[in-house]
Amino acid sequence: MPAYTPPPLPSDDKRWKIVNGTMRKSGFARHALIETLHTVQSSFGYLDDAAIRFVALSLRVPLSQAYGVATFYHYFSLKPPGKHTLTVCAGTACFIKGADKLIAAAEERLGIVPGHTTPDGQVSLMTARCVGACSRAPVMLADGEVTGERTPEQLIEQLERWAVE
Numbered sequence: 382m383p384a385y386t387p388p389p390l391p392s393d394d395k396r397w398k399i400v401n402g403t404m405r406k407s408g409f410a411r412h413a414l415i416e417t418l419h420t421v422q423s424s425f426g427y428l429d430d431a432a433i434r435f436v437a438l439s440l441r442v443p444l445s446q447a448y449g450v451a452t453f454y455h456y457f458s459l460k461p462p463g464k465h466t467l468t469v470c471a472g473t474a475c476f477i478k479g480a481d482k483l484i485a486a487a488e489e490r491l492g493i494v495p496g497h498t499t500p501d502g503q504v505s506l507m508t509a510r511c512v513g514a515c516s517r518a519p520v521m522l523a524d525g526e527v528t529g530e531r532t533p534e535q536l537i538e539q540l541e542r543w544a545v546e
Contacts, residue, residue, distance in 0.1 A: 385409055387439045391431055396424040400432075404439055411442050414450055418457060427458040455510070463498040463505035465543045467536075468522040472511035475519040479532075483519055484508065486533035490540055504543060 387409055390397040403420040407413035417440065421432045428451050437447035451457045469475075469483045484495065487506050491499050498505040514520045517529025523539050 385441075388435065391435050399424050400436070401439075404436075409440055411440050414440055414442055414447060415454070418447070418451055422457055427461050429459070460498065461502075464503050465524055466505045466507060466522070467540070468507040468509050468512070469495075469536075470510075470512045470514070470518070470520040470522075471508045472515065472518075474515035475511075478518040480519040482533050483521060483531060483536050486536050487540070490537055504540065 387404070390401060400417060400420050403417050404413055407416070414436070417436050418428060421428055421436060425432065433447050433451055434444060437444045451459065467487060469480055469487065471480050471484070488494055491504055491506055493499055493506055495506050495508045512520055512522060512527065514527050514529055519531055520527060520529045521531050521536060
C-alpha cells in the first residue's frame with residue numbers, strides 16, 4: 382500500500398508548518414483531530430472554515446465530524462477573538478455570589494452577549510463553566526488573568542481601562 386500523501390499547506394504562513402507537524406507526529410491519524418484543531422486554535426486564535434476543511438482533509442475525517450468537534454468543545458472558537466478577552470465564570474459558586482450581575486453589566490456596557498466580540502474588535506465576552514477559583518467568587522478572567530471577588534462596578538472599570546489603551 383502506498384504511503385499517504387497529505388494535501389499541500391493552505392499558505393506559506395509558518396503557523397501551518399506547526400499544524401502540519403502535529404498531524405505528522407501522529408502519522409496523520411484520525412485520532413489526532415482534537416489535538417490538531419487545538420494546534421490550529423492556539424496558532425491562529427480561532428478555527429475558520431478553511432482551517433477546519435484542511436484538517437479534515439489531511440486527517441481523512443468527514444467534514445461533519447471535524448465541525449462537530451469544533452462546535453462541541455467550548456475551547457474552540459469559529460470567530461477571531463477581540464484584542465481583549467473577558468471571561469466571566471458562571472460556575473455554581475460564582476453564580477451564587479453574583480456572576481449573573483457581572484455578565485449583565487458586561488453585556489450592557491459592551492452591547493454584546495457572551496460568545497461575541499464588539500463590532501470594533503476590541504473585546505470578546507465569554508463565560509466559562511468553572512475557572513477553578515471558587516474561593517474568590519465571583520471570578521472573571523481579564524486577558525487570562527484571574528481577578529476574584531469582582532463587582533459590576535469593578536468590571537466596568539476594567540473595561541474602561543481597555544478602552545483608553
